[in-house]
Structure formats: structure tokens, C-alpha cells
Amino acid sequence: MRSVLFSVCTSTLLVSSGAASFIFPAARNFIYIVPDGYGQSSQTMARDYVSLLRNGENPKAPVTYQLAADEMVIGTVRTQASDNLITDSAASGTAFACGVKTYNDAIGVDPKGQPVGSILEAAKMEGFKTGLVVTSTINHATPAVYAAHVANRNSYEKIAEHEIGYSHPLGPQVDLLLGGGRCYFKPKSDPTSCRSDDIDLLKYAKSKGFHIMQDRAAFDDLKKGHSKTADLPYIGLFNDDQLKYEIDRSRTPKSEPSLLEMVDTALTSLDRATKRTSKGYFIMIEASRIDHAGHANDAAAHLHEVLMYNEVMSYVRAWINAHPDTLMLSAADHECGGLTLNGFNPLPLKAVSMSIEHVTRLWAAYNGTDRRAYLADTLLPGYGLAGLPAADIDTLLANNRLGADLTALLSRKAGVNWSTGGHTASDVTLHGYGSGKRGQSLRADMAGNWDNTQLPGYIEGVLKVNMGKVTKRLRAKGTAWVGKREVGGPDHTHSH
């Protein structure tokens, strides 16, 4: 194991830090995991829930069982944007991906709107294989910042073009993309498209040698015939919109792969593709919808997204033990929902089998004649609120804001509180893992409190790649191609 002495390179917007230089452990591969919108209380809620179930649901049993993420805690991360103490996923994602402090809405650009190279692009430039695996749309802010450069996060069509290399100045940067957002890759002539133009990104991808998957069957075929069809590059988009919440997906597991299944497939592919190459891989995995459930103040959906994140953390730890030339860091981009556990009893969450997103979708689609019975007999039991008094059901029907009312009722039942439908300014937890001496070195170097912009500098040091070189090449193409920042646009700290 060789080591290099390296200074954490921060952007022009310097951040003071206690530890400014390291001896980096060398590793071939880096796995970066973002549990979007995951706060410290999210993990406590999930751990206490699991521990209670294992303890026979006795709330007086003091035994707690650590979840996988617990065992890899090494510090905390500061999250603010350049223009707001409360960040959105775009600004904090750009910090994670590119090491610069920037404004809310920015995708891979600095506060002046200039493109900045990402750690994924820097790895690609040096011959590493690269991957993005998410449960949101693949062109959502958190994956976007690794392979797109646009002034506004809501330029979804443009982001999809960049991610697949269609209009990225340096061509395709990502060897493997898995997630949702299929509609952005289809021309508007397709009735399921959400593009405003005729660009057919899946056709483009195919022409560039990408294997295309558009449903679970294709994903399963890839897994089964891994030796034949799993050659990179590939793209798998399993929903036109976001992938389903895990609480909903697990009712119909054949509809879409889980995050864990996608991670398993992606790591297997990246490992195979780099077995005989001089360079390894960089992959960003996002447990995207922890954040969405936070915005919705949906305690049960949030819980199951957090449990899935912990399953992925457990899988990745085992993977690294078997592939010790690999390091992992994981931190949320920000907290979401202002979750606190103020009178806490997570057991009522056990009866919930649907997200509030699914409940309200069913409610809107209901065209039967007995709305009251449908609510009382189907939706309320599905949301863990069976047996609500008739008067409360009257109120729900009269209020006509089922989502907000049910999430509030469930949260009260479980003794949790949400202070906002947006993000908060609080620090988030940093996790890290490596096997043996690499792991010791990672813990000793990266324990502490970090600015979000400092993390990619560590990955640069480990993989010996350079984001600055990418920035130079991007700017050689001019900067007009990133588009213009909308001034006075919506405040995205309240919209994911």
C-alpha cells in the first residue's frame, strides 16, 4: 500500500479546517454513497425501530442493535450553500462532486456560473470506470453534479443530455447509469416522453455502445446473463419518474429493482470491467428518496428508505472486505424535514405498508361510489391508521388535504416531529469504511467535522486524479453551454 502526501484542495472559497494535509492510503476503487436528506434522527429512528422488533416489541428493553451505518460513523459534515445557510441538493451535491461552494440550484458550476470538473470526470479522464446508481430520476440534482454542468438544476433535459454524453463537452463520462427518469431520454414523439424536443437519448446511447434497459425484466436478464451482456457501458432506467419508495416497491418487488439489487449489479459489473485494467472505478450511489419522504413528512416511508440505505451500507462493507483495494465515504447532502424524536415510539410504523405518495395517488384515482368506505377500509389501514374514530374520518373528508392530515396523524402516533417541509441547516453524519490498514488510515484521516467541499479532495488523493484538469478542459469549450442562472427562481431548499 503506497501513500501520497496531499493537500485538500478547496475552491477559491476557502474553508478553515483543523486538518489540512494527509498521508492518503492508495486504493484502486472508491465508492461514495449519498443518503439524500438523511439526518441524525433518521438513523436513531431506524435503529430503535429494528431494535424494538428484535426485542419482541418491548419498549422497556434496553438492548439496541447497531445498524450497518452506525458501525462506520467517523465524523460530521457542514452543508451550507454559498448563498444560503440551508443548502439544496444541487449546491451540496456540487460541493461533494466538485469541491466548490456554490449557490442553491447550481449543477457542477461555481458561483460565477463557470463549470467545474467533478471527481467522477477526473476519474474517467485517468481511465477509471465510472457509475451512478440512484433511486430518483437519474437527472435529479445529486447524480447530475457528477456528469453535468448547468446553471439550473431544473434544466432536466439538458442534464440528461450531459449525463449520457450527448452534449457533454468531453463526451460520455459515465459507464453505468441506473435509476429513474426514463421519460427524459425519449423524444417527444413518444407519448411517455417528458422532453420538449425530438432528441432520442436512448438511441444516441445505443449508437455509442450502451446496453439499454427499460424495465425490471431487462435488469434481470443482465444479472442472469452477466457474463454475456454485462459489459459496460450500460444504462437502466426503470421508471419514467422517480423509482418507487422502498415501502411501495417491496409490495410489488417485480416492478423495479431495489437500490440494493442495483448496487450489487453495478459493483459486479465495475469489478469485472476493471479486473485486467490498470485503473479501478469510482461510483456514486444515492439513496435518493430518504429526502423525498422527509419533504413529505412521511415517517414510515422515510424509515424504510433509511433501512434500505443501511442494507446498502452493509453490502458495501462486505464488498470492501472481499475487495480490499476499495474505500468508501458516505454522507448526506443535508438534513430534510427537521425530524426530531420528541415522544418517541416507532412501533406504530410497523403497520404502515404504503407511502403517503401512494395513498394520495390511490385517493385521487378512486372513482368508486363510497369514498368514505375506501378511506376507512383501504387507505387508513394501508397507512397504519386503522380504527380511526368516525369523527376523525369526518374531519379528514371535510379537510380535503389527506396527505398532510395523515402524515401528521402518523407522526403523532409515533412520537416524531417534523419542523418543516424543506431542508434544515444542521450538520450531517460522515461515514467511512476501508479494510485493514486502509480503513485505519481513513478513520484517522477523516474523523472530524468537514465542510462538504473538502470530501472530494480526499478521493482525489486516494485515486490520484485531478478535478482541476477537468475544469480546464471544460472551460476550454467556453462557458455559454452551461446556460444562465435564473435569478429570483424558486427556493429549492423547499423543493428537493
Added chain:
Amino acid sequence: MRSVLFSVCTSTLLVSSGAASFIFPAARNFIYIVPDGYGQSSQTMARDYVSLLRNGENPKAPVTYQLAADEMVIGTVRTQASDNLITDSAASGTAFACGVKTYNDAIGVDPKGQPVGSILEAAKMEGFKTGLVVTSTINHATPAVYAAHVANRNSYEKIAEHEIGYSHPLGPQVDLLLGGGRCYFKPKSDPTSCRSDDIDLLKYAKSKGFHIMQDRAAFDDLKKGHSKTADLPYIGLFNDDQLKYEIDRSRTPKSEPSLLEMVDTALTSLDRATKRTSKGYFIMIEASRIDHAGHANDAAAHLHEVLMYNEVMSYVRAWINAHPDTLMLSAADHECGGLTLNGFNPLPLKAVSMSIEHVTRLWAAYNGTDRRAYLADTLLPGYGLAGLPAADIDTLLANNRLGADLTALLSRKAGVNWSTGGHTASDVTLHGYGSGKRGQSLRADMAGNWDNTQLPGYIEGVLKVNMGKVTKRLRAKGTAWVGKREVGGPDHTHSH
């Protein structure tokens, strides 16, 4: 530096953990710091406040300045009690001090009401010097657990007796006590006593060789004439009740010493007293009133207590750099108030110069003729709410619940939210520090997520002392002396 291989000893109530054994760094001295009721958002609030002031109060300036505690983050701590997912300071304090999971209200006893030896008592037994420095009453739960064993935290008279050695089965255990709670040490014949009996604990202490300080003048004399009067043991109680909030104390700094001043004096005394002995010292320092300000949902008082905690952390780090034979760990016993930063702008806190405790005390004591003018011209400006519209002042006067109304107004102004007047279940942050290789070893060993019961095992390993030996000696005296647990008593997660 010698090392010993050691297994973390947990109580009969085992807690699963990823890391079960260490190579301990050897050190002569251990400093344990408890910021009572300090959550992750408390630190973000304080850091952002300081950074904003340094940045010319420009909320769009992205530069953040780390506070001292930030630079020593190493992990997180789980806090639940044996009988409640939400702990009080007694149960979590007993976990920190004695390594056992116990019920809310328990002071140095296990769930069966049996006494358990503390890390302070174990250090004392092996010849270490010991100290407790707090800003609460000295017989409050957090200091109590280190040198008292009673079934109920509200047995304040008994706790004071134990702490000074009057009725502790092993005699005086603490060489240095600094804090509040003077009234519990005076016989009821004294009009300022809060005892129900004639026991004169200060007189008893004097007879055992303690130097007694009852005001700031005596404290200053100790500091000035340090070479003559600073010999241990000593006790300094500077208020009959809790010491003042820092935001109030700093207006009249001559009234009481600050936590920082007490820490400076205590460490100097302990260092002097152990210069030529074979063993060093153990000290527990508590920034007690972070918690009280959380219970009161008093954002500005909370902020200034957290800033004082960071000053102490900075002082202790410098102390350890100058005295490298010393290690430090620091973690809150629990979060308090459910603080989240959901629309955050800490700048309005700058105008606040009084705690809500002081405001309501002034309000209750006011006997002038123009209550409205007193409120508008004195109390509201003191609480950072100058210029409130006349209609709002009408409402305040009509509501007649000034404390709750003003804290809510200030919190809204600063964009912070409190979800409870009690504690929450969330994990808290673990900090640690050591100089050079000892520090590296501490970071590598103690990075991670820990149960609160696991921390004293580490101190045992470092100092090579044994809490089990103390437990045996305590139980040799029978167990009736700890008293009986009140069943169905008040829920102390809502009362400190």
C-alpha cells in the same frame, strides 16, 4: 507510552457493538466533558452565528469558521435509558459514569437499585485525584452519578451528603467540587438553606480538610494566592441554586466565575497536586445549562452556553497540548428541546442580552406602576425583541405567559424550531482529543457510534482502574443505603 489490551466491559445489559476490544493508549490524566442537552443542531447554530459575525453579518458569505468542538468530532453516541427510548440526565449520566444501562431517575444504581461504582470512584481508589466542575447545582444528576448512589435523582440532600463524603460508604471521593447548589450544604437553621435537617455539610467538609469557597471573592483569592491556598481538597459553591446562564453572568462577571475560569483553576490545582505523585487525575466538567436553555426553548441562552462549552473545549485542547499525558472525551448525555434550524438566521440572537429565566424573574419582581412601559422599554429590548408592534405587546400582556411567548417570538425571528420542552431520542456527537500518538490512537479506537455505557470502559483502560472493584466495596455495605425507587414518579425526561 505503554498499551494494554482490554475488552470494553459492559454491564449485565449487554449492548452489541462493532468494536469490542482495543489497544489503549496509556495516559496519567483523563478529562471528561459533558455538554448536557447539546444536540447536533446546537453546534451548527453556534458555528453559523460566529461565522456570520466574522463575515460582517452577511448571510450570503459562505465562509464558516470551525469552533473548537468541531475539530474534535470523532463519532456519535446512543443515549436511551433501560426503561425509555428517551433518557434523562440521571440514566445517561449513570451510563457515562458507571457503564450500566439503567432507568430514568437512577443515580449510580442499576435497574435493580443496586449501587454501581463510577469511573471517578475507581480512579480515586487507585490514588488518582478527582474533580467535578459544573454550572448546575453540584448535586444535580450529571455530577451526582460520579460520587453518589441513590435510587432517585431528586434526593438532593442525600446526594450532597454522598458527594462530600459525609454519608458515602467509602468516604470522600472528590477532591475538588465547583458549581452551584450551596443551599444543600447548609443546615436548615441557616435562612438560605434548602435542607430539611440540621446537617452542616460545609462544616463537615472543613473538618475533613476541605478549603471552602462560597463566593467569587473566595474563588479569586484561591486563584491569586494559588501557591498557598490551592491545595486539595476544596469545594466552591457560588450560588444557592444553579449558577447563572452565561448570557446573564457575562453582564455581571464579578458575581460568579465562568465555567472556563473554574476549569482553568481546577486543572491547575489537579496538575499541581499530582506533579509528584505516581497517579494523575480524573475530572468531569459539565456545561450544565445548555440543557436548561433547551428545556426553556431559549435560543439565545442556549447559544451562549454552547459557545462557552466550545471555549472550554478550546482551553482543554491547549491544556492537553501542554500536558500530553492527558486524554479527553466529550459527549452530551442527550439532546434537549428537539432543536432544528428550519429557516435559519441566527443574527437576531445578537441583540439578546438576557436569558428568558432572567426576563421572567424581572417581570415577576416588577412592582412599578407602568408594566407596559417596563415590558416595552426594558424587557423586550433585553430579549432582542425591541420595536414589537403595539398590538403584539397587547397580546403579550393579555396572554400572561411571557416566557413561552417571548421564546416563541425569538425562535421564529431566528428561524429555529423547538419540538419539545423535554429531551429527544436522537444520537449525540462524540468528541475526543489527545496529543500526538495518544490522540491518533484515541481517534482510531473511538471513532464510531457508541452506546453511552461503553465510554467509561475506555477510560478504565486508559487509566488502568476498575469500576467493578468499587461496586464490590459499595455492595459490601449492603444496599439499603441507596434508598428505594419511587414507582410512577414524574417523568424526568421532561424535567432536566
